[in-house]
Amino acid sequence: xxxxxxxxxxxxxxxxxxxxxxxxxxxxxxxxxxxxxxxxxxxxxxxxxxxxxxxxxxxxxxxxxxxxxxxxxxxxxxxxxxxxxxxxxxxxxxxxxxxxxxxxxxxxxxxxxxxxxxxxxxxxxxxxxxxxxxxxxxxxxxxxxxxxxxxxxxxxxxxxxxxxxxxxxxxxxxxxxxxxxxxxxxxxxxxxxxxxxxxxxxxxxxxxxxxxxxxxxxxxxxxxxxxxxxxxxxxxxxxxxxxxxxxxxxxxxxxxxxxxxxxxxxxxxxxxxxxxxxxxxxxx
Numbered sequence: 001x002x003x004x005x006x007x008x009x010x011x012x013x014x015x016x017x018x019x020x021x022x023x024x025x026x027x028x029x030x031x032x033x034x035x036x037x038x039x040x041x042x043x044x045x046x047x048x049x050x051x052x053x054x055x056x057x058x059x060x061x062x063x064x065x066x067x068x069x070x071x072x073x074x075x076x077x078x079x080x081x082x083x084x085x086x087x088x089x090x091x092x093x094x095x096x097x098x099x100x101x102x103x104x105x106x107x108x109x110x111x112x113x114x115x116x117x118x119x120x121x122x123x124x125x126x127x128x129x130x131x132x133x134x135x136x137x138x139x140x141x142x143x144x145x146x147x148x149x150x151x152x153x154x155x156x157x158x159x160x161x162x163x164x165x166x167x168x169x170x171x172x173x174x175x176x177x178x179x180x181x182x183x184x185x186x187x188x189x190x191x192x193x194x195x196x197x198x199x200x201x202x203x204x205x206x207x208x209x210x211x212x213x214x215x216x217x218x219x220x221x222x223x224x225x226x227x228x229x230x231x232x233x234x235x236x237x238x239x240x241x242x243x244x245x246x247x248x249x250x251x252x253x254x255x256x257x258x259x260x261x262x263x264x265x266x267x268x269x270x271x272x273x274x275x276x277x278x279x280x281x282x283x284x
Contacts, residue, residue: 006244008049010234011057011066015049017236018070018117022206024186029201030131031147033155036113036181038074050077063232067117071102071183081106084171092162098153103171103178110177114154116146116184119235119268121211121281122194130200134188137211137266137281155180187235189281192216209279214261217282218254222271227253230268230279239270239277247272257282 023035049057053073060066068087075081085103089096102113120134120143127133134143157163158175167173190197192210212220226247230237248256253269260267261284271278 007058008054009244011054012047012049013237013241014066014234015070015073016047016241017238018067018185019074020238021117021185021187021236022208023203024116024118024184024188024206025182026201026203031151031182033114033150033180033182036111036183038183039078049073061233063235064117066233067236068101068115071113071115075102075104079106084110088166088170090157090160090163090166092160097160097162098157100157109179110173112155112158112178112180114150114180114182114184116150116182116186117236118143118146118184118186119189119281120186121189121283122191122199124191124194134202137189137268137283138264139266139283150182187279189279192280209281211281211283213283214257217257222250224273225250226272228270228272229253229256230270232268235268239279245270260284 019038025031025035028034050073053069053076057066057069060069072083072086075083082105083102084105085100087099087101088103089099091097100112101115102111104111104113118141119137121137122133123135124133126135129144131147132142132144135141158178158180164175167175167177186206187209188202188207189209189211190207192212194210197207198204227250228245228247257267257269261282264284266281266283269280269282271280
């Protein structure tokens with residue numbers, strides 16, 4: 001395991017960023033399952049990661065896997081819940097029907113939580129239906145497809161016959177023992193010319209920045225500002241919590257961003273002005 005202070009500080013920043021990321025869904029407009037409330041904002045100066053989870057985090061380079069371990073950390077060490085199962089697969093006749101992200105117990109109550117962490121842009125040209133305009137920055141991974149999967153597959157999985165057998169064998173419990181909820185955290189970006197900032201079923205505070213096509217970004221009057229490229233692992237990090245960044249001029253960042261765009265990869269940037277740091281995506 002990497003024991004460097006830099007590594008541990010980077011992981012800590014990602015963890016704080018994950019916990020601070022807003023819930024995506026407002027009430028139950030788009031999905032009938034309740035949001036899991038992770039509680040009030042945490043005093044980050046007093047928050048640390050357990051050694052066990054740090055070891056596991058060191059093995060995982062994918063953001064999605066790290067986010068799962070951050071949630072596991074929250075369960076075990078923030079609210080001191082009992083984790084019953086993590087990524088539990090349901091298999092029937094050698095066919096995988098699906099898996100449960102987290103089954104856990106707290107204060108004699110049992111929960112099934114589906115965990116989602118996403119970054120979406122709003123592209124009004126994609127559809128006449130508002131919810132179908134939310135897509136990942138690389139123009140894949142649509143929000144409405146994710147909601148459909150949660151509604152039609154992930155949550156109903158609890159009541160499959162094969163699931164009942166697994167719950168009985170492994171936990172001595174039944175499906176009826178569990179309350180189901182959703183931890184869907186996301187950072188949303190709207191086009192820099194978009195005038196609408198309230199969307200049906202979407203929590204407004206999840207909108208954290210703007211996005212530009214590369215040609216649009218290249219034409220902005222951003223010469224006075226500095227920029228930093230954010231690796232995917234670091235997408236959750238809050239700009240105000242880090243000081244160890246490489247900053248580039250607008251001219252330099254155009255050249256670096258163009259390399260991503262030529263490979264049809266969108267790039268997340270921080271833009272530093274004298275007043276604050278802004279998050280943005282540049283899209284191919």
